[in-house]
Amino acid sequence: MNKIKVFHEAPLSIMEHVQKYTDGEYCLPHLMDESENYRNFFLKSRDQGRYILLDNSVHELNKPYSEERLHYWLEELQPNEFFIPDYLEDKEASIRSAEKWIKYQDKYPNTIFTAVVQAKDLYEATECYQTYKQLGYKKMAFSYGASYYCENNFSHPNKTLGKALGRIRIISTLYKLGAIKDTDRIHLLGCSVPQEFGWYQDMPFIESLDTSNPVMAT
Secondary structure (H helix, E strand, C coil): CCCCEEEECCCHHHHHHHHHHCCCEEECHHHHHHCHHHHHHHHHHHHCCCCEEECCCHHHHCCCCCHHHHHHHHHHHCCCEEECCCCCCCHHHHHHHHHHHHHHHHHCCCCEEEEEECCCCHHHHHHHHHHHHHHCCCEEEEECCCHHHHHCCCCCCCHHHHHHHHHHHHHHHHHHHCCCCCCCCEEEECCCCHHHHHHHCCCCCEEEEEECHHHHHC
């Protein structure tokens, strides 16, 4: 059984407590610019040697954060991993972004660049995943809220559950097809149904996950 690294998004007021249960920090770059307290927390985490994932804030802003500021925080924060800019359910735009950002990987040798699979169906997801591999990305991610998880795979009356079931169906299918290998490295971006994470225990390629779900539920 593989040990999946866990990262939680939570209010700053309880983050020091949450740190006891996580493997590192999950950072949103737009909040680094908006909040001094948020910024200071992550800079302190950096100085303490905590493992840090830097997002691109597309889920919060509906578009990736400023490229200039992303470069700034890559240099200043020196995160362990960085989710390169992607575009929600837009395979072509996300691949173009991946083609651009892979050229910056050598500039940040201590940061793992992670590419997020974006698609409208299984075929596009397969193409997107394989293209990222061909470009040289060592780690990929699957978001939790893609509409095609539910619409094309699980038309469950509860769309939240449908998307959770749909994501595991997509990942399982890519694994069965051989697109995903045991040695691959995958991150799960968020969740709506936390029980979903228990369904990946026999998949050695699932390396890490993040979620604010426990906090939001509370």
